[in-house]
Amino acid sequence: MKMKIAVLTGGGDCPGLNGAVKWVTKSAMERAVDFEVIGITDGWRGLVEVDPDDPKSREKYTRTLDEEIVRTWDRYGGTNLGTSRTNPFSPQNDRSEILLDNIKKLGIDVVVAIGGEDTLGTAYRLHKLGVKTIGIPKTIDNDLVGTDYSLGFDTAVNVITEEIDRLRTTAGSHSRIFVVETMGRHAGWLALHGGECSGAYIILIPEYSFSFEEICSLLKERKGREIRYAIIVIAEGAKPTGKEEFIQNTKVDEFGHVTLGGIAKFVAEEIESRTGFETRHLILSHLQRGGTPSAHDRLMARWYGIAAVDMIINEDFGRMASLLRGEITSVPLKECIGRLKRVEVEKYYNKERYNGRRSIIN
Numbered sequence: 001m002k003m004k005i006a007v008l009t010g011g012g013d014c015p016g017l018n019g020a021v022k023w024v025t026k027s028a029m030e031r032a033v034d035f036e037v038i039g040i041t042d043g044w045r046g047l048v049e050v051d052p053d054d055p056k057s058r059e060k061y062t063r064t065l066d067e068e069i070v071r072t073w074d075r076y077g078g079t080n081l082g083t084s085r086t087n088p089f090s091p092q093n094d095r096s097e098i099l100l101d102n103i104k105k106l107g108i109d110v111v112v113a114i115g116g117e118d119t120l121g122t123a124y125r126l127h128k129l130g131v132k133t134i135g136i137p138k139t140i141d142n143d144l145v146g147t148d149y150s151l152g153f154d155t156a157v158n159v160i161t162e163e164i165d166r167l168r169t170t171a172g173s174h175s176r177i178f179v180v181e182t183m184g185r186h187a188g189w190l191a192l193h194g195g196e197c198s199g200a201y202i203i204l205i206p207e208y209s210f211s212f213e214e215i216c217s218l219l220k221e222r223k224g225r226e227i228r229y230a231i232i233v234i235a236e237g238a239k240p241t242g243k244e245e246f247i248q249n250t251k252v253d254e255f256g257h258v259t260l261g262g263i264a265k266f267v268a269e270e271i272e273s274r275t276g277f278e279t280r281h282l283i284l285s286h287l288q289r290g291g292t293p294s295a296h297d298r299l300m301a302r303w304y305g306i307a308a309v310d311m312i313i314n315e316d317f318g319r320m321a322s323l324l325r326g327e328i329t330s331v332p333l334k335e336c337i338g339r340l341k342r343v344e345v346e347k348y349y350n351k352e353r354y355n356g357r358r359s360i361i362n
């Protein structure tokens, strides 16, 4: 009897997802255990909406994967399986019974869910209901607990760095200040690493609210040194002291998230009015999730995909593949959900300069 693995990608897309699907598939095909791998269309939505009794619907929502099909997938960004923010356990629209029924009817033995806290939270709930699940960490925010690395982060940091390199020439030519907004709802890793790699003058993160007085005085000090421009990197979830996050759209998704964004414009206008320096803003938005995966994301996708198959063979269900201190291992899904890995300000941030740390070994 073949063991059927269903693999799906959930939440925001990012480079590295296709590589993980490729390596789950390829690695499964090479094992002594007789595996069959199917890809699920659009994450949890596919498993909820599929009608297992209707061949047309099965064709729409499930797809048999083999080595030939996935051969080149690791080179491409996005997710060839499609994704969604569907929450089958949503209190407003609970479809968990349908989900369980469909998993059974499709003859799925194990679900490999590639995603962030929401997708993995669903995998954990399924695990508690007796479904064999394995998680692979993905989020460009890199804020998942239980792993040092989540797929997509490195590519996104590279995008931020490249875009800021590009921005510098025009910012310098016009003596302008640029406020660059990155993603990162609750955690500042993208802004911090993107800012550190691109040499931003000021980095603003959700974990440390900022004072306009202080950042304006840093900018004045820099202008005083005849430096013609400055780059400020700000995470979408950063906020000035006493203010709330900037919400772009109050409509919540099935996991209860609103869409953040727009803080860069507000900060740019405030700086210009307080200092008189010409200040523009740029929102990098979904560009950070686009493009081809970096070498690091390809490697991590490969290792996580292989690890997921190892975990299935070892019957390590209800766990997530993870990178801890340079080693690939696995951790219980339960430990990865319900909280986020945020920037430890005292350790990684310099509050006086609003920038990365200036002392590392204490």
Ligand code: F6P
Residues within 6 Å of the ligand: 012, 013, 116, 139, 140, 141, 183, 184, 185, 236, 259, 260
């Ligand atoms: O959770 C990952 C993330 O990249 C957040 O940083 C961002 O707020 C969100 O996705 C945006 O997602 P979308 O616009 O695709 O719904």
